[in-house]
Amino acid sequence: MFRIQQAGFIAPQIKRFVIEAPRIARKHRAGQFVILRLHERGERIPLTIESSDAERGTISIVVQSVGKTTKQLNALETGDGILDVVGPLGKPSAIKNFGTVVVVGGGVGTALAYPTTVALKRAGNRIVTILGGRNRDLVLLENEMRQVSDELYITTDDGSYGEKGLVTDKLRELIAQGMTIDEVLAVGPVPMMKAVADVTKEPGIHTVVSLNPIMIDGTGMCGGCRVIIGGKSKFACVDGPEFEAHEVDFSVLMQRNRMYREAERKSLEEFQRAEKEGGHGKAEGGDKATACLMAEDKQWSR
Amino acid sequence: MEPVKEVSPNPLKLKDRMKVPRQHMPEQQAELRVHNFTEVNLGYSTELARQEALRCLECKKPTCMDYCPVGVKVKEFVRLIVEGNFLGAAAKIREDNVLPAITGRVCPQEDHCEGNCLLTKKVESLGIGYLERFVADYEQRMGVAPGVNAPPTGKKVAIVGSGPAGLSAAGDLVQKGHRVHVFEALHEIGGVLMYGIPEFRLPKQVIREQIDTMRAMGVEFETNVVVGKTVEIDELFEQEGYDAVFIATGAGLPVFLNIPGEHLNGVYSANEFLTRINLMHAYEFPRYDEPIVELKGKQVAVIGGGNTALDAIRSARRLGADKAYVLYRRSEAEMPARAEEVKHAKQEGIDFQVLTNPVEFLDDGNGWLRAARCVRMELGEPDASGRRRPIAVAGSEFEIPLSVVIIATGTSANPLIQSTTPGLKTNQRGYIEASSETQRTSRKGVFAGGDIVTGSATVILAMGSGRRAAKSIHEYLTTREW
16 A cells, blocks of 8 residues: 555646655656556556655655546545555656757646656756646646746636647747757647647657556556557557657557547446445446546647 | 385276276356356366376376476375375475466466376376366365475575466475565566466466465565566665565567557457456456456457467457457467367357468558458468468458457567666577576576566466576575575
8 A cells, every 4th residue: 555645636626646655766767657556446547757755755646637547546635545556667758958948738747747847957958838728727837847947938728827829839939939949848638749749840849748548557568558659569658658759640649548438438427426426436437548538628629 | 125015095906097087177168158257167076086086097107297397296196185185185286386276277287297197198188287276276275374394594585576487486485494575566466377367267366365375484475566667686686685586577568460450449469458357357347447348249359379369369258259269370280278278268159260360450440440351371381380380372361350359479578677687688589598497597696487588488387487496596595606
């Protein structure tokens, strides 16, 4: 059992957890993730590590309530336990001094980009950050990101905060203004990452995205997380999760993330019905790909 | 001086023993079992076990034992069954095999003990696997946990992976008085026994009981540790004070066919398909959270002819698949699966399409599998494996409508540990180099065995390497010589 040392909402439906996991904390590098399972009948879901503290033996994760498992997780409080947490998995982000790096964070993706941004800043890069969300509530970690950014822009879909528009509008604008960009890191819903890749392709800016396919074991054993990179099959859990954006076949990623949509819907409906009836943990079935539902985020589904 | 003549408890004369027919294993009816995941074989009754045991010829030089990868003393344990001393028989097996309830169920006996039983010259072999299972289950029912007598040596051994190789080594080492700590990457102990082999062939409860027995013997287990990621081999020595490490992580990565359409929804690796079902209980969705695609009334095929392939397709049948095919590129004679599994699969209505190979998976227009385009094969000259090489028959292409395909054509080495352990030598295919006698690797104090050394093999071969490793680790810890 992995004890939750601290839990609190940072936005509606989005909660940050500090979890006691000394082995993982000791080895974590920016860009890596954990897989967790809440209870004996639970599914295994991958979540990026937001930060770690090797001395205290803790890691933190940021979770958006989307399907049954994430809703159950976000119902946990300080002092509760998570049955299984394994990691750190995946390759760490490539950290070096590129020059100027534009970090694009969409919704909860900002929390996932945060540790890499910190490491990139420490490596001497000039950081230009673009944060986006459907509305003000979904612009996350603004203060934290501001501390490690040289410039920071905010866009919201509905104009409730920052500039009205998409993160890609801002990125296009910066490129048009002639800003020298050596590297782009984009983390967010799949359609957002695809849109960023489309924008940076023509000017030839090296762009990295963090992919979130469906996974089970996270060690390369099952092959469920296979993605197509430069025409070749790769396993996101061991070869990724970060890949060069212009090589990624986003349509196959989105197609594969839809594989359990029916089952996820069924799970969530039963869970919500049970919740309404006042029972906890009565509902059954999970949300395999929180990623897939994030991908349907209205902002990016047009 | 004349040697003391062995006194047999068997009342039958040798020629009469051959007249006793091999006792049939009671099994769940095929029509019933295709609708459930409970075990197919029901196990011998005491009476059946004694009858079967009477068939043993008690050879002076028992070849059955010579061909057992862990050296189970077959003649001796069978004799104890004849005497009615079932716990004694279990203890006799345990001298060489720490997981008898498991090997009694999944070992390919026809390739080892039973295949080399003298009875096969005239009649069917002795049911050694069935008898092993009988005494192991009997011991479990009686609740007799074997004790450990060896005084503690103060030495610590880390075992990486809790599959058959790791468990076998752990059992032997703890009996020598070493402190044994087993690391497992998944959330359940058992490795391939847990995620790979389905409930209807090896009930999870049987594995848990065998592991509880090992815990009672003093073996420590830690789940959720991916060695190579969560902790590295060098750290186990330097920071955690281990004196030796045994790497038994299994083969690892699933091999795909590299044909068009493998990314389609509905195309699974056998590892993923079986992990969802066995480890994650997807067959009990939505009571359990992990889903699997709907198979009810669907057409499903597995590619491959090994035990894993049959485990996968028989699971698909139990999940309601209407048509369930095995597509295998060689003929049935070359099929590596256990004979009993092929028999059971046929009883369950699995359609074996041998000399058949898929060349493309076809899209239904929405990213889901619609069909497999296949070719018929014929057998040519023997290849490197000694088996006749399958060659595509020109112009034989045809389509099989399918909604789900499971690829069970093998695995390749998982590089997680090799890539984080400097100085650990691997072969061209990425498997760890280890002596086939001592299981020693190129790194002092590091041993390796099972599929991560040999590539995909069987439970019992992995256990054999675990035993050799345990012996060799014990020698190393005692002498400190490398």
